[in-house]
Amino acid sequence: MKPFTFPAEFLTKEKPAVTITPNDDLGVEQATSYDSGVGEGGSEVVSHFDGKLYITNGEEDRIDVVDAETGVLLQSIDLTVIPGYDGVNSVSVSEHGIAVAIESEPGEVTSPPMLEGEEGWTTEPLFTVGGVLDNGYTPPGIMDGIGAMKLDDQTVRIYVNHELGSGDGYEYEVNGITLTGARISYFDIDIATRSIVDGGQAIQQIVDANGDIATDTSFTFENKPGFERFCSSVLVEAEQFGDGKGLVDTIYFTGEETGGDFSGVGGAEWALDVATGTIYALPGFGRGAWENVTEVDTGTETHVAFVLADDTAPFDADGDGVDEAAPLFMYVGEKSTDPDADFLARNGLDGGKLYVWVPYNPNITSPEDLNGGANNIPQTGAWVEVDNSQNLALADENGANGYDEFGYPTQSNLWQQAEAQGAFEFSRPEDVATNPNDGSELVLASTGRDAPDFNGADTVGTIYSVRTDFTDINAPTAALEILYDGDADPNQTLRSPDNLDWADDGMIYIQEDRAASGLFGDGAANPADAGVVRLDPLTGEVTRIAEINQDNVSPGAVDENVFFTGQQDIGDWESSGILDVSTLFGEAPGTLFLADVQAHALDDQDRFDVPFPASELTDDNLKEGGQLLFLAAPGVEIGVQDPVDPIGNANGTVALFDLDGNLQQTFEAGNLPDMVTFSKDGTKIFVANEGEPTEFGDPAGSISVIDVTTGVTQTFGFEEFDDQVDALRDAGVRIFPGSLPSTEFEPEYIAESDGKLIVTLQEANAVAIFDLDSMSFDGIVPLGTIDHSVSPLDASDRDDAINIQTYDNLVGLRMPDAVAATEIDGETYFLTANEGDDRGDAFVYDDGEYDGNDRGDAARVGDILDGMESGNFVQFRDGDTVIDITLDEDLVTYLNGLEGTGLDRLTVSVIDGDTDGDGDIDVLHAYGSRSFTIFDLAGNVVFDSGDDFEQIIAENRVPNAFNNDDFPSDDPDVIDENRSDNKGPEPEAIEIGEVGGRTLAFVGLERDSGIMIYDISDPANAEFVDYIESTEFGNVSPEVIDFIPAEESATGLAQIAVSYEVSGTTAVYDLEFGAEFKGTRRADNIDGTIADDEIDGASGRDTIEGNGGDDDIDAGAGRDNVNGGAGNDTVDGGRGRDDISGGSGDDLILGGRGRDDLSGDTGNDTVFGGRGHDTIDGGEGDDLLGGGFGRDVFVFDLGDGTDEIIDFGNRDMIDMTSTGLTFGDLTLTELNPRQFVVEYGDMGDEIEITLAGRSFDLTEDHFSF
Structure with missing residues (x-):
């Protein structure tokens, strides 16, 4: 007889596959983390490349190179080898090397004497x-x-x-x-x-x-x-x-x-x-x-x-x-x-x-x-x-x-x-x-x-x-x-x-x-140098x-x-x-x-x-x-306060290391290079030179473009806008009295998109748009304000309550630090994290004298009112210029009617808000808008998150975490909210990335420590997706967020790497949207996402991994192997002899028909065997267990906690083999003829047992050891 051969068409026929339909739930899991071990300052800026994280450790003057998969420190790069080094500001990495912006403070010599x-x-x-x-x-x-x-x-x-x-x-x-x-x-x-x-x-x-x-x-x-x-x-x-x-x-x-x-x-x-x-x-x-x-x-x-x-x-x-x-x-x-x-x-x-x-x-x-x-x-x-x-x-x-x-x-x-x-x-x-x-x-x-x-x-x-x-x-x-x-x-x-x-x-x-x-030299009568x-x-x-x-x-x-x-x-x-x-x-x-x-x-x-x-x-x-x-000569102090140096305070330095950590070259940038980022093609370094005022003067801010393939650096200042100062002010660009754009503009952050650089000018509440083709500025775009008569906020740090409400005559200056940019449907958008920033306190009269900062522009509303009443006005001072700060009479009347609301605690600008030009403030301007904003390239607001951040935090976190940068060290029963009077949760970092075909925005909140995630695929209708409560992982104060695409990540999932400035830690989070999985009649291997999934195994001998998220798993008919993974999962084994593990989380496990092996694993689980002779192990945690029909075995071990069996039958068994105990080691207490309590071990474990059916005596025969 000829051996049977499958027809060719059968062998080439496409087999049915599991169908996957994404849902709207985003799963977030911390994949790995790195602790610098030095606390604050140990993790400030993070950049990824080729499976590694490059983290600035300013406290130790180094770049820590960390394995992005394991969190293991691979190498530390010593930054003190950079001539004139006096601190690190930023890092960015590409195939061309590691770019580092260093500090070189005014007044400090950076090149040593020759x-x-x-x-x-x-x-x-x-x-x-x-x-x-x-x-x-x-x-x-x-x-x-x-x-x-x-x-x-x-x-x-x-x-x-x-x-x-x-x-x-x-x-x-x-x-x-x-x-x-x-x-x-x-x-x-x-x-x-x-x-x-x-x-x-x-x-x-x-x-x-x-x-x-x-x-x-x-x-x-x-x-x-x-x-x-x-x-x-x-x-x-x-x-x-x-x-x-x-x-x-x-x-x-x-x-x-x-x-x-x-x-x-x-x-x-x-x-x-x-x-x-x-x-x-x-x-x-x-x-x-x-x-x-x-x-x-x-x-x-x-x-x-x-x-x-x-x-x-x-x-x-x-x-x-x-x-x-x-x-x-x-x-x-x-x-x-x-x-x-x-x-x-x-x-x-x-x-x-x-x-x-x-x-x-x-x-x-x-x-x-x-x-x-x-x-x-x-x-x-x-x-x-x-x-x-x-x-x-x-x-x-x-x-x-x-x-x-x-x-x-x-x-x-x-x-x-x-x-x-x-x-x-x-x-x-x-x-x-x-x-x-x-x-x-x-x-x-x-x-x-x-x-x-x-x-x-x-x-x-x-x-x-x-x-x-x-x-x-x-x-x-x-x-x-x-x-x-x-x-x-x-x-x-x-x-x-x-x-x-x-x-x-x-x-x-x-x-x-x-x-x-x-x-x-050597051999000379006098070997010394000249x-x-x-x-x-x-x-x-x-x-x-x-x-x-x-x-x-x-x-x-x-x-x-x-x-x-x-x-x-x-x-x-x-x-x-x-x-x-x-x-x-x-x-x-x-x-x-x-x-x-x-x-x-x-x-x-x-x-x-x-x-x-x-x-x-x-x-x-x-x-x-x-x-x-x-x-x-000896005894004469020279005291050069501001040496002109290739890498000194007049011009800063960007250092380039190779990927092995060897210093290759240094580039001259502008004054105080604060942020560096490689271009998308990796051949250029873009530098934001802040040019921040110091006691030695107000140096010019600028941006630098460094071509690492040629070594050519071009630096561009803002002098061309000096003759436009009045027009810029009229357009809403914030420029201090008597100042010019060339020194007033302080670039903080740069984003690149479609041949443009978007540069934040935080104190000016504006961005500069720079064209990379013409290598020139297109213009300055004001960012406007948010109206707090529409968008509420909590304005007081002293009312011991979460009190989010609206106020008339109050707006928030967006004043972003970080910016990110992207193209969606052929249009360029830029996103801002609207932190807010002041230049110190204005002069306030207190205890018989004035105290403040030269050019200080911030004061509390209550101090301004008190100054007007006493005649000792709050003052803005800039050199010989002194301006008494007064509020419009109508505004004073309105504020007096708000007594007790806490608005007097709010910090506002003393140089903004004179809308009618009569010298007094008509509208109060707070620092930051406590939101993020999506703009088109012309500066039009496409979306603003408004009061979302404070509302979401108030709803989802414990009350003491609200606007409190001391959380979790504070007493959890006391509402502190020490930041409500000043920028609230303080949006600091922002990043954009694509996850599962959707464009997401990630906003780091410096004072809250959380990370807000929004779906911005439709920019005008952006939607809140999720919130990462960083402090749950011991991470405090996110400074920079770096998106890692799935194809570049160690886990195969899209990720964000986040540097946390205060805790000195860096965390990598996996990101994945959930899905609906539909199996076939064959034996399927279904691997769920880290989000909330709905999984239907259908018939067949399936292997199902729920992974993270709160999954709903129906294994279906067949002998299935199911692991719910992390999250609070619901698993129904269906018909067949199944092997089900709940994984971590508080799970609900239903064995269904068949002789099932069921394990709750960790968490407070509910496990029911259903029909069949099942083996049920609640695992660690306080579990609720039910055997259902059949001769069931309940398995216990030391450290399982307080468990309850709700239907123990006379033919069921309690397996305590793993405990190493004997029946004599147990304490058996009869509460009533149908209820018993079994206590065992030294860890306080106990089993509460309710009998099924008729009562019977619970004896040694019901236990196995």
């Missing part, structure tokens, strides 16, 4: 390269020479050179000319706070060597695109040597340091008129690599004189194959007394004579002949004139004929003349400064040169005193004396002297330049007072030495400009200096094949890192 004091001296940074001034100006790098003067009684203005090559640095404009290269910045420093209050580009106009105003770059030499390397500098005050002596005007001198082998022409010296910003070429000073000049006293009122230092290394100036070295030059000019004389003429800066110093002793020619060892005898000599006159016939752009393009001698020409005159050749003249107590004397630093120059006689460097003598103005002389020779000092305390200042205390302060090899050394000119004593610290790298930058060698301290950093500013800032002479650091190794970050946040440190931008700082 120069550190020694011997009790201290330093504080004033400006770090990469920082942006409040006015938007970005000074570039390579800061060098410094000049300073008093601008007014409150301000010191300093000028700082930037020693950029002519092709380096970002482009800038001077009088319509586009330039790159060297430039001069000015910084205005407040004397009291020692902070920068203004700054910018100092040069406003250029006058060339012909005296013509430059209109293009033809004023430069060798066709350069800008100025070349402004090095040291000096600001010379008018008549500094006495009435009529010296300059007529105050002038800032700076020179171009280039020449020798690097230029056939040499640099020019320039004079900046600080009164006008015009900079003048000084051809009379000659060509050279001008490090600096200094004015010396001629002793006359007719002439001025300047000594010039040509910082050029020895080179072959005349082409004879032998290097010449630099002479020392001096310019002497006669001041014009013509009333019409121009700037240069009246200051004696044109038409003068140029000299070189020639020793009288012809055998003294160089440091080989005059040094601290072989021949330390002071030398005198004459200033001998060299020809610096103009020769246009030989003019050449590149100096080919020995003359520049304006016809003046080149550097080589002048050196050849100097050599012919027998001029002394210095190793490398660096800086010069005049003795403040003797204008005829100056100090000269000559940086050493390696052998073979001078046969190594001046390797370490030499400090000279030069005393000039103008007894004969036409034949001046000078005496040269060595003050310090580093080669003669075995300790080499001062090496490679560079910039210097002869300070007002009589000491000379000298900076070291790591130029010569072998003088710094620093600042003080020289006593009378004794020659040298003391080191500061040292470079190369560990303090600019935020985000990479030191070339570390990158290429792995070693930190081998690069050429130097402290460059230095200036005694003590008396300008009210300190004793020689106790307070300004200095700068050139971090040469932080140069051109484009060289490194990694994405650097310090990409502005490139040749075509800021060039290199560095710092401008104060240096103070």
Whole structure:
């Protein structure tokens, strides 16, 4: 016989399946949780990615990375590695990494000093390269020479050179000319706070060597695109040597340091008129690599004189194959007394004579002949004139004929003349400064040169005193004396002297330049890094007072030495400009200096094949890192209150870690970055920069857009709305009196949808709409108020009752913190959690004095009324502005009629509600609307939840939980409601997500700790769905809600992760809508939802899991296996031998027909066997049990509680095998012939038994052990 084979059509026939129809019940279960263990501050913001939760733990300064399925801590990321870190504000995660917004409070230094004091001296940074001034100006790098003067009684203005090559640095404009290269910045420093209050580009106009105003770059030499390397500098005050002596005007001198082998022409010296910003070429000073000049006293009122230092290394100036070295030059000019004389003429800066110093002793020619060892005898000599006159016939752009393009001698020409005159050749003249107590004397630093120059006689460097003598103005002389020779000092305390200042205390302060090899680092006589050394000119004593610290790298930058060698301290950093500013800032002479650091190794970050946040440190931008700082003597407190820093208070920082927790880069954002979120595609970071007011001022709020693929950051402020301030106020945007949008708007939160960013401006009660295509703001949208004459609230914290009622003349300012956005049916909507926020208490008179906060805008209604009655009005104060707060007479009359309602306790705004413009408040404005709102993109209210939140809480929670942020720690029998007077349950967080095809909104209530869930699939008809009572799980004060789609969750269900700020916990909740399940006649596997389900197994041998929710399960015919799961379930086994477990919850279990095994599990269950010989186990809890027909077995164990059998038959049994007891261990009490009580064990367990049918004796035979 052939074996039977099923027909093919039978095998391919689709088998009937269980039908599932969703219902409206949402199931919520806590899937997992994480406890930071530190309480408040341990869980503030949560973001999910790839099965992990990233949680800010501000208390421990870390990001906790937690397994989203198990709640196990996987890793903690240390945030203190971020330069300038002072707290964490927000986190967001994508495949591109972990974005963290950090705090950097105003008044706190965020970049550490690159120069550190020694011997009790201290330093504080004033400006770090990469920082942006409040006015938007970005000074570039390579800061060098410094000049300073008093601008007014409150301000010191300093000028700082930037020693950029002519092709380096970002482009800038001077009088319509586009330039790159060297430039001069000015910084205005407040004397009291020692902070920068203004700054910018100092040069406003250029006058060339012909005296013509430059209109293009033809004023430069060798066709350069800008100025070349402004090095040291000096600001010379008018008549500094006495009435009529010296300059007529105050002038800032700076020179171009280039020449020798690097230029056939040499640099020019320039004079900046600080009164006008015009900079003048000084051809009379000659060509050279001008490090600096200094004015010396001629002793006359007719002439001025300047000594010039040509910082050029020895080179072959005349082409004879032998290097010449630099002479020392001096310019002497006669001041014009013509009333019409121009700037240069009246200051004696044109038409003068140029000299070189020639020793009288012809055998003294160089440091080989005059040094601290072989021949330390002071030398005198004459200033001998060299020809610096103009020769246009030989003019050449590149100096080919020995003359520049304006016809003046080149550097080589002048050196050849100097050599012919027998001029002394210095190793490398660096800086010069005049003795403040003797204008005829100056100090000269000559940086050493390696052998073979001078046969190594001046390797370490030499400090000279030069005393000039103008007894004969036409034949001046000078005496040269060595003050310090580093080669003669075995300790080499001062090496490679560079910039210097002869300070007002009589000491000379000298900076070291790591130029010569072998003088710094391991193996050197003095291994210390470059620093600042003080020289006593009378004794020659040298003391080191500061040292470079190369560990303090600019935020985000990479030191070339570390990158290429792995070693930190081998690069050429130097402290460059230095200036005694003590008396300008009210300190004793020689106790307070300004200095700068050139971090040469932080140069051109484009060289490194990694994405650097310090990409502005490139040749075509800021060039290199560095710092401008104060240096103070022992006992002098510097007190910079507001340093300008790449990551400081002027601009904040967003740090990016990789997914392994390694810091990759930092980005400059706006002031106080408060919230970060990745774009939907993960390639951009959106940042809300709050710019919150502080005691130091009111910085501008902004948003930043960071492209993590390119490292480019764009920050957008609100300055464009300043001229719209009146229109914005009229439209309902809340702007403080006397304030402007640029500083008033404080972005709190950002949501993205359909190419737009919606940015909450909480204090302004508005949102900004930003378009990502045009990268510009579309506009500001006011959010309006909720009318409490329609939408009731509980306004009092003192009535010991839940009293939700309406009030006339009272509205609630929505003022949301968080915002979420979505598209529904092609329309964009944004949702706001209407928290409300004030800026502190207004001034209230109490106990004989006023107390409040500057710009405080909040007061209780009762305090305002009391102030009006007493004449001690509540006041709004902003600086010198003081406004007495009064209410309209009609409003006062209305409020007096409400005595006893508690409205006097409500906190309201003192700057809102003057609807008729007469100066008093007509309508009270409370903070927050105690609701959430759905808006369309135009700002129209589509839905508002009104008083839902307070009503739902009042109905569903114990009375003491209502508006009480102390719950559950308070006495449960006492109604506290301590938040009714101020924002109520306080909606804080909001999120949107899709669950089961429906769009849900989740609103976290900061003070209530609950989470409201609404179905917003039809935005105009949003409906309340569920409420999560977080405190049941020990979670207090939700701060952020992060939706996890089902396809990304560990359980396969949609989830929300919630960070709870006060409890320091994070919880993950599963979300699922219930359903109706209809089985087939076959053996079905039915897996219910975590919500309330209706399950019909029909016939067949089914396996049914109810899971969570209060399920109604009809197993139907067949031998079924049923587990009700969590929830209060109803289970009917139907016909067949069933195995039923109720699971947790108070369940009703009906065995039906058949020999069933029934278990209530935990909970107070009701279990009935029905027809058949059933086994019934109530489990833990106080259960009601019935056997029904048949010989039934009731099973008990220790810890089952108080159970009741209502129909125990004579053939039924009580199984106590699991207890380990014997019949003798039981206490059997007969209440009456039909009722008995059995007590057993040590846990207070008992069984109340009612007999079925006729009475009989309950004996040992009815028990099994």
